[in-house]
Amino acid sequence: MTRRIIAAIDDSPLSVDVISWALRNAQPGDRVDALLVWNVSLYRGLENPFANLDEAARHHADVARHLLADAERVVGSTGEEVRAGIDVRHGDPVQEIIRAAEVATLLVIGNHRRRPLGRVGSVTSEVLAAASCPIVVVPPSESGHTAASSDRPIDARS
Secondary structure (H helix, E strand, C coil), X not given: CCCEEEEEECCCCHHHHHHHHHHHCCCCCCEEEEEEEECHHHHCCCCCCCCCHHHHHHHHHXXXXXXHHHHHHHHCCCCCCCEEEEEEEECCHHHHHHHXXXXXXXXXXECCCCCHHHCCCHHHHHHXXXXXXXXXXXXXXXXXXXXXXXXXXXXXXX
């Protein structure tokens, strides 16, 4: 059975870990899509660094392509058995990730924040509460090495 694995990413180094985990755990025939959701309004008081939305869209697509390429280097060749691609969307990150999860077999997401008792960040928390597919949460790296190398998620929901 072909699975569709969504690796929800942003522009942080943790994204390489998230995509790497998804690629390492993909099976022959699976498709892994790195989903990057961006929204200019999330710059919160910072000056918009983009001249227009087309430039912002191109920038975020380039970021997603580079993160996917970095993850593929970390994992090594997935061969032709696992197809990988990017899905770049503009909108609310939580809503777009949940929307993508509607057609996914598995969602892989990172958790940036260290909170007591294993709590997760706000985006991850909202996605865990609402997504319709199994979810794996990849933790931030403590050692400077990629967390994906351990293949151990901190939380999984099925």
